[in-house]
Amino acid sequence: MDFFGRPKPADQQSAKTKSAQDSSKAEEKQIPWVEKYRPKNINDVTAQEEVVQVLRKSLETKNLPHLLFYGPPGTGKTSTILALTRDMYGPEAVKTRVLELNASDERGISVVREKVKTFARAVVSQSDPRYPSPPYKIVILDEADSMTTDAQAALRRIMEKYSRITRFCLVCNYVSRIIEPLASRCTKFRFKSLPREQAVGRVSEVASLEHVSCEEGAVEALVDCAEGDLRRAMMSLQSASRMVENSTLTAGIVAELVGVIPQPVIEKLRGSWTASTSVSDIRDVVDDLIYNGYPASQVLAQLHDRAMADEQLGSLQKAKIALLMASTDKALCDGADEHLQIMDLMVQATKVVAQQA
Structure with a gap:
């Protein structure tokens, strides 16, 4: 403070710095941990050693083909390609050299013809001297298996025409939903569930x-x-x-x-599969299950695992029960009533166990 009670320039600067640090910490707390700890470069990617090894070689040679990443959710497909682009272009050039689209929201042919084509044919900007990058851009199409067939057909021509200055990376869960002409233009990488x-x-x-x-x-x-x-x-x-x-x-x-169902509840359900169990007893068990708010899909998953590991059931019994569960799961996906479906499954499973007893 000076004689008139005004803060000195140094104090003002210190206060601004402290305020900026506090706001930065507050923002950092609000970031989901999935984003906060997303790999920043290709070496930070957990597991997927084969994929990382091939991409690291491509990074060294600056020769990257069109890519197709497929596998279960949460295995690092999007994180891997984003880490690769950061290593390839640097923190600044990546903003202009990479176009990321989520195909589940923008999946029509109009998006391919307008956004993707406009970006693909644009001239490559000058790269940062500190990050000598290749003379092409990258288009990342996340959830590409949600794209319509027409949009995928339009994309294959763009991939051919602008391959000199643009590379494509398709990311999907189900590779079977990508049309063959498109898949054949890409190098495929399968991402496995993490060990x-x-x-x-x-x-x-x-x-x-x-x-x-x-x-x-x-x-x-x-x-x-x-x-x-x-x-x-x-x-x-x-x-x-x-x-x-x-x-x-x-x-x-x-x-x-x-939302994991307690094991005693699953054991109680399995215990009701006996010849002596009446329909009213089964109804009481199912009513108790539904009133506790347990989701039918989770009940099916855990009950299936319990039944398949049950040594008291024969192979034929397990096969029949698995078919019953598959039928119930299909009905639930179609919007059937959970209470009725679980009740029906329990009654039918009881008959299967009683017949083979």
Whole structure:
């Protein structure tokens, strides 16, 4: 402060710096952990060693073909191509050299003819001298399996015509939904579900960085419930951290958070598959299940695993029960009533077990 009580320039600068740091920390807290810990370069990508090795060679030679990434959700497909483009173009040039579109929102032929074609035929801008990059741009089409057949057909001609200055990367879950003429123009990379050990290691690392106290078995429970989807495991961890802000995260809390049905409930359902069980007894069990709000899809998934591991059931019984569950799942997807479908499944399964007993 000077004689008149006004802040000195140095104090003003210090206050501005402190304010900027506080706002930066506040913004960082609001970022989803999935985005916050997304790989920044190709070497940070967890697992997918074969894919990373090939892409690293392409990065060295600056010779990149059209790419097709496919595999289950949460395995790092989008993260890998974004990390590759950052390594290839640098933090500034990537803004003008890369066009990322989510094909589930923008999937019509008009988008391909307007946005994609306009970007593909544009002249390549001068690259940053610090990041000597190749003379082509990259178009990333996320969820490309949602594109219409007409849009995919229009895209193949654009890929041919502008391949000298533009490369395409198609990202999808189901490669069978990409038309063959388009798939044949790309180098395919299959992304596998992450091995349990690597997924546990990555989630544990994030939990440590975010100061989330985890009991033994809690991280493993998160990974198991995510079923190979690292994105889902990270989101569940962030949600769980809000619940246990000043305590320890346990496997029980994880199960409750992600909607896993307690094992005693599944055992009770399995126990009702006996010849002596009446329809009224089955109805009581199913009513209790529905009133507790357990989703039918989760009931089916866990009951299926329990039935397939049941040593008291023969192979033929398991096959018949699996068919019943498949029929129930189809009916649920079509919008059938959960209560009636689970009730029907339980009655039919009881008959299957009783017949072969």
